[in-house]
Amino acid sequence: MWTALGAPACVLTAVPGAIALTTGWLPPKLRRAVVRPQLWGYGGLMSAVGLTTEMSLSVLAPAQQLLDFCGPLGFAPLLLGFVLQSRARRPAAL
Numbered sequence: 806m807w808t809a810l811g812a813p814a815c816v817l818t819a820v821p822g823a824i825a826l827t828t829g830w831l832p833p834k835l836r837r838a839v840v841r842p843q844l845w846g847y848g849g850l851m852s853a854v855g856l857t858t859e860m861s862l863s864v865l866a867p868a869q870q871l872l873d874f875c876g877p878l879g880f881a882p883l884l885l886g887f888v889l890q891s892r893a894r895r896p897a898a899l
Contacts, residue, residue, distance in 0.1 A: 811856065811860045814856065815853050815856050815857045816853075818852050818853040821849055822845070822848065822853060823849075823850060825846030825849065826847060826850065829842045831845065838894050838895055839893050839895070841893040845889070845890050845894075847889050848892075848893060851883075851885050851886030852882070852886030852887060852890070853886070855880065855883025855884070855886055856879070857879075858879035861879075862879055
């Protein structure tokens with residue numbers, strides 16, 4: 806059941822990232838806040854890869870020892886994607 810709910814989340818994360826990476830286009834809500842759209846696109850794709858990896862490993866590896874080992878494999882790209890997307894935003898005014 807979670808895979809059926811998570812697959813659209815991966816697609817909804819990856820598609821705007823791929824569009825921002827290839828064309829530089831951003832959703833209207835983000836246009837004022839994001840300075841570097843390509844970096845934001847890389848972050849979106851990296852987050853989608855991390856989310857997909859995390860979901861795939863949880864379905865394919867039901868053993869607890871394997872999940873303890875493979876958990877960071879999905880979490881690391883997800884965290885890196887969030888960091889890249891935050892670095893693409895406009896710096897806060899002092």
